[in-house]
Amino acid sequence: MSADPVWRWPGMAGAAAAAASTACAHVAAAGAVDPMKSLTSDYALLDTSAWAMAGGTIMLAMGSLWVAYGLARTDPTRSAATRVLFVAGALGLLLTAAFPLDAAPGAASAGGEIHRWAAAVVFTALPCAGWMMGRRFRNPALSAVSVLATGLLVAFLAARPGSLTADLIGGPDYYGLIERLLLLSETALVFLAARGMGNLPESNKRDISPLTDSPLTYANVGYGSVVSEGEPYARVQSDRAAA
Numbered sequence: 001m002s003a004d005p006v007w008r009w010p011g012m013a014g015a016a017a018a019a020a021s022t023a024c025a026h027v028a029a030a031g032a033v034d035p036m037k038s039l040t041s042d043y044a045l046l047d048t049s050a051w052a053m054a055g056g057t058i059m060l061a062m063g064s065l066w067v068a069y070g071l072a073r074t075d076p077t078r079s080a081a082t083r084v085l086f087v088a089g090a091l092g093l094l095l096t097a098a099f100p101l102d103a104a105p106g107a108a109s110a111g112g113e114i115h116r117w118a119a120a121v122v123f124t125a126l127p128c129a130g131w132m133m134g135r136r137f138r139n140p141a142l143s144a145v146s147v148l149a150t151g152l153l154v155a156f157l158a159a160r161p162g163s164l165t166a167d168l169i170g171g172p173d174y175y176g177l178i179e180r181l182l183l184l185s186e187t188a189l190v191f192l193a194a195r196g197m198g199n200l201p202e203s204n205k206r207d208i209s210p211l212t213d214s215p216l217t218y219a220n221v222g223y224g225s226v227v228s229e230g231e232p233y234a235r236v237q238s239d240r241a242a243a
Contacts, residue, residue, distance in 0.1 A: 006070040011194025014063025019187050021056030025049040038176045040183055041101035041115065054097045061093035063190045064126070070197040071133070078136060085129035086193075092121035123153050123182065130189040138201050142192045145185055152182040 026035065029049035033042050043053040068086040071079040095118035102112035127149040134143030156178045157163060159171025166172060 006073045006198060008070070008194050008198060011063045011066035011070065011197070012191050014059045014061075014066060015187050015191035015194065018056040018060035018063065018190075019184070021052045021059060022183065022187075025052035025056065028052060034176065035180060036174050036176050037172060039101065039179055040176075041096070041119070044097075044100045045103050050100075057093050057097040060187060060190060061090040061097075063194060064090035064093065067133075067190060067193045067197055070194070074198055075136065075200050079133070082129050082132045082136070085125045085132070089122050089125040089129065092118040092125065096122065123149075123156075123186070126186045126189055127153065130193055133193055133197075137196055137199055139192065139196045139199070142189065142196060145189045145192060149182060149185040149189055152178060152185055156182055 022040070025040075025043040026033075026049075029043050029046050032046055032048075040053065043049040064086045068083040068090070071083050071086070096115050099111040099114040099118070101115045102109050127146045130142050130146035130149070133139070134141075134146055156175060158165045159169060159175035159178055160166060161172045161175065163171070166175070
C-alpha cells in the first residue's frame with residue numbers, strides 16, 4: 001500500500017524563511033550584538049531584531065513539524081522515532097521563542113531555564129532525527145549535514161564559557177560563531193529533510209495489505225491453524241477435516 005504524495009515545499013519554505021529571518025536579525029542588530037562572542041538568543045532581547053529572530057525560530061519549528069507530518073504519510077511504519085525527534089525539536093524551538101534568555105549575565109529565571117533546556121533539546125534532537133532519516137531514505141547529503149551539526153554541537157559545548165575546556169581552547173572568543181554555524185547547519189538539515197521525505201527507496205518500502213483485502217476471516221480459523229496469505233479458505237477447511 002503506497003502512501004499518498006506529500007508536498008515538500010512547506011517544509012522547505014519554513015527552513016528558507018528561518019534562514020532569511022535570522023539573517024535579518026543579524027543585520028538589524030549589527031552594531032549591538034557581537035556575532036563572535038554572543039549567542040543568537042541575544043537578538044531576541046533587542047527591539048530591533050526580536051521580531052526577526054522569533055519569526056525565524058517559529059518558521060523553523062513549522063518546517064520541522066511538516067517533515068514529521070510528511071514522514072507519517074510516506075513511511076508510517078518505520079519512522080516513528082524520527083518523527084518524535086522532529087516534533088521534539090519543533091516544540092523546543094517554540095519554547096525558545098516563547099521564553100527569551102535572561103538579559104542579565106548570571107541571572108537564572110524560570111523562563112531562562114526553559115529557554116536553555118529547550119535549546120538543548122533542539123540542538124540534540126534535530127541532528128539525531130536527520131541522521132536516522134538520512135540512513136532510512138539513503139540521503140547522503142542529509143546524513144552528512146547531520147554529522148556536521150553533531151560535530152558543531154560538540155565544538156560549541158567545548159567552547160562555551162563555563163565548560164572545562166573553554167579557557168584552554170579560547171572558546172569565549174569565538175563560541176558565538178560556532179553557535180551560528182550550528183544553527184545554520186540545523187536549518188539546512190530541516191530543508192534537506194523536507195526535500196527528501198518523498199524519496200523513500202523502493203527496497204525500503206513494505207507493502208502491508210490491510211486485513212480487509214484478505215479472503216480469510218481469521219475469527220473462523222481454529223486456534224493453532226497456520227494459514228499463508230492468499231491460501232483459499234476452503235482448502236484450509238479441507239485439510240483440517242482430513243486431519
